[in-house]
Amino acid sequence: MSLALPISPDHLLATPLPQLLAETCAEVIDAGIPDSGFFGAVVQHKNGDVLLAMPSDRSELEHDTMARYLLAQVFGVDLPKLAVPFVTTEL
Structure with missing residues (x-):
């Protein structure tokens, strides 16, 4: 599920x-999912825009970390996998 936008891990x-979101045409919205085990989802539109659906009740650190990890998944940035209990699934 990756676009041809070159982004280095660094x-x-x-x-x-905010700059990263603008560069990747990504928008963060409230997922509206209260499950404590849900950390976010990403949807890549055909036009290249990216939508990050994330819980709004999380810490700034968790929000920032998960947004970057989801963007890495979309753009094929090679990052280490997250530790358990974090799991990503591609549909």
């Missing part, structure tokens, strides 16, 4: 999140 991890 850029993905060091760029301020």
Whole structure:
């Protein structure tokens, strides 16, 4: 599920999140899912826009970390897998 937008791991991890979202045409919305085991989902539109659906009641650190990890999944950035209990599934 990756686009041809080249993003290095260093850029993905060091760029301020608002700038990274703008560069990747990504928008964060409230997922509206209260399950404590749900950390987010990503949808890639045919036009290249990316939608990150994430719980709004999480810490800033968790929000930032998961947004970057989801963007890495979409753009094929090679990052280590997250530790248990985090699992990603591609549909």
